[in-house]
Amino acid sequence: MKFTYETKKDTRSGFGAGMEYLSHNNPKVVALCADLIGSLKLEAFIKNSPERFFQTGIAEANMIGISAGLAIGGYIPFATTFANFGTGRVYDQIRQSVAYSGKNVKICCSHAGLTLGEDGATHQILEDIGLMKMLPGMVVINPCDYNQTKAATIAIAEYEGPVYLRFGRPVVPVFTPENQKFEIGKAIHLIEGSDVTILATGHLVWEAIQAAEILEEKGIKADVLNIHTIKPLDTAAILASISKTGCVVTAEEHQINGGLGDSVAQFLSQNRPTVQEFVGVNDSFGESGKPADLMEKYGLNAAAIVEKSLKAITRK
Amino acid sequence: MQTQELKNVASQVRRDILRQVHACQSGHPGGSLGCTDLLVELYFNSMKLAQDANGKVVFNMSGANEDIFYLSNGHISPLLYSVLARRGYFPVKELGTFRQLNSRLQGHPTPHEHLEGIRIASGSLGQGLSVAIGTAQAKKLSNDPSTVFCLMGDGEQNEGQVWEAAMYAPHHQVDNLIAFIDENGQQIDGPTEKVMSNRDLEAKYKAFGWNVLRMDGNDMDEVVATLAKAKSLLGKGSPIMILMKTEMGAGVDFMMGSHKWHGVAPNDQQLADALAQLNETLGDY
Numbered sequence A: 001m002k003f004t005y006e007t008k009k010d011t012r013s014g015f016g017a018g019m020e021y022l023s024h025n026n027p028k029v030v031a032l033c034a035d036l037i038g039s040l041k042l043e044a045f046i047k048n049s050p051e052r053f054f055q056t057g058i059a060e061a062n063m064i065g066i067s068a069g070l071a072i073g074g075y076i077p078f079a080t081t082f083a084n085f086g087t088g089r090v091y092d093q094i095r096q097s098v099a100y101s102g103k104n105v106k107i108c109c110s111h112a113g114l115t116l117g118e119d120g121a122t123h124q125i126l127e128d129i130g131l132m133k134m135l136p137g138m139v140v141i142n143p144c145d146y147n148q149t150k151a152a153t154i155a156i157a158e159y160e161g162p163v164y165l166r167f168g169r170p171v172v173p174v175f176t177p178e179n180q181k182f183e184i185g186k187a188i189h190l191i192e193g194s195d196v197t198i199l200a201t202g203h204l205v206w207e208a209i210q211a212a213e214i215l216e217e218k219g220i221k222a223d224v225l226n227i228h229t230i231k232p233l234d235t236a237a238i239l240a241s242i243s244k245t246g247c248v249v250t251a252e253e254h255q256i257n258g259g260l261g262d263s264v265a266q267f268l269s270q271n272r273p274t275v276q277e278f279v280g281v282n283d284s285f286g287e288s289g290k291p292a293d294l295m296e297k298y299g300l301n302a303a304a305i306v307e308k309s310l311k312a313i314t315r316k
Numbered sequence B: 001m002q003t004q005e006l007k008n009v010a011s012q013v014r015r016d017i018l019r020q021v022h023a024c025q026s027g028h029p030g031g032s033l034g035c036t037d038l039l040v041e042l043y044f045n046s047m048k049l050a051q052d053a054n055g056k057v058v059f060n061m062s063g064a065n066e067d068i069f070y071l072s073n074g075h076i077s078p079l080l081y082s083v084l085a086r087r088g089y090f091p092v093k094e095l096g097t098f099r100q101l102n103s104r105l106q107g108h109p110t111p112h113e114h115l116e117g118i119r120i121a122s123g124s125l126g127q128g129l130s131v132a133i134g135t136a137q138a139k140k141l142s143n144d145p146s147t148v149f150c151l152m153g154d155g156e157q158n159e160g161q162v163w164e165a166a167m168y169a170p171h172h173q174v175d176n177l178i179a180f181i182d183e184n185g186q187q188i189d190g191p192t193e194k195v196m197s198n199r200d201l202e203a204k205y206k207a208f209g210w211n212v213l214r215m216d217g218n219d220m221d222e223v224v225a226t227l228a229k230a231k232s233l234l235g236k237g238s239p240i241m242i243l244m245k246t247e248m249g250a251g252v253d254f255m256m257g258s259h260k261w262h263g264v265a266p267n268d269q270q271l272a273d274a275l276a277q278l279n280e281t282l283g284d285y
């Protein structure tokens, strides 16, 4: 199957569109934001449901606690800010007041990873997937484009329990169908192949599709899966793919330590030891720059996925 | 409940605290004893609690249409456990499992083990006021006229999140909230004045936009009267803060007057000496 796109959009706008939908369709959904309404694309939600929006000011710890309190009162809080401030900065608040307390809070964060660009490493969190997936009971989702982010936003409101939804700032191809249904924990099989499995999440899914096309020109058939949910991991889909290909490349805009690849390796080492290569940031901080230049420098693009795929195949 | 009856309950709760902490040789008796009069007053007098047709309290996580109490300084868990059990949320004899393996009475309170009466985990200090504000806002949003109460420690005021919450509540006119600070003047490393002075909490909270009251938290008559006053101030646009002077270890003479008993369990002799000072009004578990 050939993937094409007509427009490029930011995944955070998909979140905003999902929130707009929820403002009309789910009266229990409330939104909180720590002085970043525009960045989180919350304008439509706030316009439609001003009484269901809570401005917390630049006080993320308090925002997490307020969310837990609103959840106890029967609401479905969506706590929003940049990924760095919504996870790492408030880890203990999420741990105690949300995860351990079992609260139905959705932590929804934009500007995850390198692709926020020029703001640099202070804002480019590359550890958030790891931090969140370590918390017992926490669902971790990293959708790949506008449409999927919108669908995921709508879907997590229906799910009872804490969720971390991660998305970003750059415009990227919109290639998944409009008005799709999002199934938490169910990987999406994008391309059929038998030589190498590529498991990608978030912005790297489009890169994985590009990589598969480049590999095809070399006569290599990649089996490509969109792993939008890192936790719970769709281990059945991963096993099915690996039993065809016998090797795997994981790709993510995140540290290799603690990311999707880590989860995949942990699962495979216990169930079907498999040659694996990792596309991710290798134990370093990011820096300022244009998103595409950063992805190139840190080896997070189609070219890097091709290279790791060839390597994985030779190691089989 | 009459004030004398409240005092009787408080005496039994103090016994429960000491016996829980003694049994596992761990826990925090000092702050628990100091805040006993407040929690007894709240659960046996001021708070409107959901009850069944027979007048027995029933626990719903949402706390809709009933008053809710949050303990932010979770280390005084033996107090909360005793009050909840004595009020009828779970069997009093379960107090004997405090801090032991497979118990629902964890070292610090948590809903994780489904203990009736607990809605949020606390223990990592500084988080409870935010949670209380969130629930108060949920109540407003659903036109629920009941009140949210929250207790913090004075050492806990060192935490930045407390001040984020302190700024937020008046800004959002969260006026269905009554918070308390246990001003016992003590924290782990010594007197609060030496470790990290709170200076003038009344001036601080007033400047943040709270309606501030003061009381002697170990004088039941004053606690009852101050709670009544505080309730009359609800719904007037501002959250309410009650600064409560207490004595760490209140009710046991040798535990009062220092921070020594913040987190130390009494030995057998000390337990006997302490219990001799407290009437067994409701029967030990």
Ligand SMILES: Cc1ncc(C[n+]2csc(CCOP(=O)(O)OP(=O)(O)O)c2C)c(N)n1
Binding pocket: B030, B031, B032, B073, B075, B076, B123, B124, B125, B126, B152, B153, B154, B155, B156, B157, B182, B184, B186, B187, B188, B248, B262
């Ligand atoms: C975030 C956090 N830091 C440190 C501690 C360890 N700790 C437990 S109780 C306490 C002192 C608290 O003082 P205060 O709030 O005055 O309570 P009191 O000792 O008077 O009961 C400390 C530092 C903690 N529980 N949470």
Ligand SMILES: [Mg+2]
Binding pocket: B153, B154, B155, B182, B183, B184, B185, B186, B187
């Ligand atoms: Mg103190």
